Amino acid sequence: VLRTTDLTTPALVVDADVLEANLAAMARRWPSATLRPHVKAHKTTALAHRQAAHGHPGFTCATIREVEGMAVAGLGTDLLLANEVLDTRRLGALVEDGARVTVAVDSPETVAAAADGGVREVLVDVNVGLPRCGIAPAEAGALADAARARGLSVRGVMGYEGHLQALPDLAERTRLTESAMALLLAAHADVGGEIVSGGGTGTSAVNTWVTEMQAGSYALMDSAYTAAGVGYGQALHVLGTVVSVSPPRGEMPGYAVADVGLKALGMDHGNPTIPGRGQVWFCSDEHVTFGPDGPVRVGERVLVVPAHIDPTVALHERMHLVRGDEVLETWPVDLRGW
Amino acid sequence: VLRTTDLTTPALVVDADVLEANLAAMARRWPSATLRPHVKAHKTTALAHRQAAHGHPGFTCATIREVEGMAVAGLGTDLLLANEVLDTRRLGALVEDGARVTVAVDSPETVAAAADGGVREVLVDVNVGLPRCGIAPAEAGALADAARARGLSVRGVMGYEGHLQALPDLAERTRLTESAMALLLAAHADVGGEIVSGGGTGTSAVNTWVTEMQAGSYALMDSAYTAAGVGYGQALHVLGTVVSVSPPRGEMPGYAVADVGLKALGMDHGNPTIPGRGQVWFCSDEHVTFGPDGPVRVGERVLVVPAHIDPTVALHERMHLVRGDEVLETWPVDLRGW
Secondary structure: OOEHHHOOOOEEEEEHHHHHHHHHHHHHHOOHHHEOOEOOOOOOHHHHHHHHHOOOOOEEEOOHHHHHHHHHOOOOOOEEEOOOOOOOHHHHHHHHOOOOEEEEEOOHHHHHHHHHHOOOEEEEEEOOOOOOOOEOHHHHHHHHHHHHHOOOEEEEEEEOOHHHOOOOOHHHHHHHHHHHHHHHHHHHHHHOOOEEEEOOHHHOOOOOOOOEEOOOOOOOOOHHHHHOOOOOOOOEEEEEEEEEEEOOEOOEOOEEEEOOOHHHOEOOOOOOEEOOOEEEEEEOOOOEEEEEOOOOOOOOEEEEEOOEHHHHHOOOOEEEEEEOOEEEEEEEOOOOOO | OOEHHHOOOOEEEEEHHHHHHHHHHHHHHOOHHHEOOEOOOOOOHHHHHHHHHOOOOOEEEOOHHHHHHHHHOOOOOOEEEOOOOOOOHHHHHHHHOOOOEEEEEOOHHHHHHHHHHOOOEEEEEEOOOOOOOOEOHHHHHHHHHHHHHOOOEEEEEEEOOHHHOOOOOHHHHHHHHHHHHHHHHHHHHHHOOOEEEEOOHHHOOOOOOOOEEOOOOOOOOOHHHHHOOOOOOOOEEEEEEEEEEEOOEOOEOOEEEEOOOOOOOEOOOOOOEEOOOEEEEEEOOOOEEEEEOOOOOOOOEEEEEOOEHHHHHOOOOEEEEEEOOEEEEEEEOOOOOO
């Protein structure tokens, strides 16, 4: 039996029971095709197979590489690339090979790229308030017409209310989600098609307007969503080893150093935490320096909670499914890169 | 001829002429074995071969994987793992195979790990002011004795003045570096051995006390060091593609979105910049949203400067050596992971 103490650190570890509870809870709220799980948070086809086992036939992707990897893994029944891309030749090749690939478009250029690259199906990406991709709602119908004129099948619309996902006040999150989805539904009236795709873990309990929910973070979870009280458990941690301990000295308090640094952590949301073990002082390339809450020894293992899961996972080659200190399975993070 | 316009984005691109000028300038200041280039910033054996061609026989590494990869690449003449590790079996295996591997130690536990794992040579890592790894200077001699008692050869000391690297005032940086190195030299007097290893790109022009300089960032460079005026050029950028453009609308100014997001950028030093092209608004997983300085079109390429190179490189599988828009070589970032 492989134990977590045998793992090279830093290492991603996933609590098998928390993961399973998260997958089951979301599948109850959004069963079957009403959930189109987003793979960008976990980038792991083995985990996507678990989601498929909960009854979800289609998936959401953020990169061409994710679409390719999902198709290779036998999960190409209905893949949505919920992102604008210009280099669509690789997507067209997947369609040739029998995968169903739908791509988001929000401009004449991305429509042309889809048609030229051999993609046959698109969603019109609508700006619902987040200043990122997405066409203005009033212009969505004309873009759908342009896409159909290029021979593309327009399956409907998508719109991501990303700016609302982590709003702490649930009533405000609900109210603003309704407003954002009103924009999406207005665009849908002009565009047509059967799909209204949107949402994320943070709005998954309150968004009642989409026909399919794109949530992804719920599987491994993120501390920002935990703070917002969305009701899923933290399944992913970074396991580290304490490599150096310095006792208090004069006015300098004691501290310890673990091997979980900037190259093992997504840092855009700030420092990680080490719950129950100490207060993080700072991170450097290979290390986190922390003030321990109690005695600590060199060689001790610590569980670090990254401030943002998605870019954390993208730094690791594999994740380990664990129960207690037993390693049940090791999964390659096989959807990294572009 | 491969052009940068043919590259899948986001992509790391390295200006061949700036890189070569950086390598040559550092080799003039620290020739031959007086420079022990740190590979942690670039994690690329092809780039390390270029550094070796400038006359530097030994290298500094931060992880076991880096040591392994350098040995496999034929660069195992004299590898220093300037970091504390407990799991030394893989290092001992490299020594068995003929590589010269020296590891940093700062505790009885790391001494024991080195001896038990089959490593034969160590440096005593001394705390010179950065609260991270390193033993107190007054205790360094006793640790060296303990290491020798375990049969290890003690080659000398190392101490990294990381807290001083990016100090903007050169006189202060010089003065504090002298103080930090005084601690290291005092420890060296107790430890013995021929090596006093330390320094980095930020102190490489002012640290006159070490026998070997561990600089690494100078090759690709970092905007924090550029701001500190250390005199090397920015060789690395992340090439991106504009995938969406939104014109001004009411009170909302226009903006554009490129495919260089949190999974392509080290974010611990904050947002990247897009010099000469626009002001960055924010980054999300796959995107950077920016206010363009002038007209911008979907499909246009942009060069993004990450705020911190080291964790940026760790997110990419390869880097492309370029001159203008011509791709000269493509190098795997083969020292990633642990």
